[in-house]
C-alpha cells in the first residue's frame with residue numbers, strides 16, 4: 517500500500533461522539549472525506565440528522581445519526597450495540613463529546629454537582645464509550661480509539677491571562693478530567709494494543725470561538741505559532757493520521773495540536 521493510500525478509510529465505519537457540531541463536526545468531516553462511513557451522535561436528534569445530511573451530500577458516505585448522552589451508561593450500551601449492528605463493524609471511535617459545564621467556575625464557590633458533572637462529561641462518559649465500543653473492536657481484533665483531551669490536561673492555565681482579559685475563573689475540574697483522559701489513554705493502550713486496538717489521544721490547544729479580542733491576542737502571543745486554532749482546519753490532519761493505517765505503529769500517544777503552546781510552558 518502506498519503511503520498516501522494508507523490514509524484512506526474506504527469501507528470502514530467511524531464513530532464520532534458529539535459529531536454534529538464544533539470540533540466533532542470537523543473530525544467527522546475529515547473521516548468522511550477519507551471515505552469512512554459515519555456513526556455520529558448528539559443529545560438532540562434534529563441536530564445530528566441535519567449534520568448527517570450534510571456529510572452524505574458532501575462526501576457520498578453512509579451516515580447513522582444517533583441520540584446519545586454519554587454520561588448515561590445504559591444509553592452508551594444501547595448506542596454501541598446499534599452502531600455495531602449497523603454494518604457489522606466499528607473501525608474507529610473518536611471520543612470527542614465533552615467540554616465546558618456551567619456553574620460558578622471558582623473552586624471555592626462551585627456547586628459540588630457541577631464539579632461532578634464536569635468529571636462525568638469529560639472523563640466518565642468517554643470511559644463508558646471506550647468500554648462499549650472497544651468491546652466490538654477487541655472482538656474483531658482491530659480498531660483505533662482516539663480520545664480528545666486538551667492541553668488543559670497537560671499544564672496549568674495561566675490564570676493571569678484570563679483575569680487580565682476578562683475571562684475570569686476557569687473550572688479546575690475540566691483540567692482534572694482531561695488529565696484523566698490522557699492517563700486513561702496510556703493505560704488503555706497498554707490493555708488493548710495486544711488485542712489489536714490502538715488507543716491514542718489528541719490534546720487540542722485553544723480554538724478561536726469569538727472570545728474577546730484581548731484574550732485572542734494574549735493567547736496568540738503565548739503560542740509559538742502566534743495564533744489560536746482554526747475550526748474547520750487545524751484538527752483534521754491529526755485525526756486522519758491516528759484513525760488510519762498511516763499510524764499503524766503508533767499507540768499510547770498524546771498528540772498536542774496546539775501551535776506549540778505547551779512547548780513554551
Ligand SMILES: NC(=O)c1ccc[n+]([C@@H]2O[C@H](COP(=O)([O-])OP(=O)(O)OC[C@H]3O[C@@H](n4cnc5c(N)ncnc54)[C@H](OP(=O)(O)O)[C@@H]3O)[C@@H](O)[C@H]2O)c1
Nearest residue numbers: 534538539558559585586612613614615666720721722723
Ligand atoms: N474548543 C476548544 O478550544 C477545545 C480545546 C481543547 C479541547 N477541546 C475538546 O474538544 C472536544 C470538542 O470541543 P468543542 O469546542 O467542539 O465543544 P463544544 O462546541 O462545546 O461542543 C461540545 C460537544 O460535546 C457534545 N456533548 C457535550 N456533553 C455531552 C454529553 N453529556 N453527552 C454527549 N455529548 C455531549 C456536544 O453534543 P450536543 O450538544 O450536540 O449534544 C458537542 O458535540 C471536547 O472534548 C473539548 O473538551 C476543545
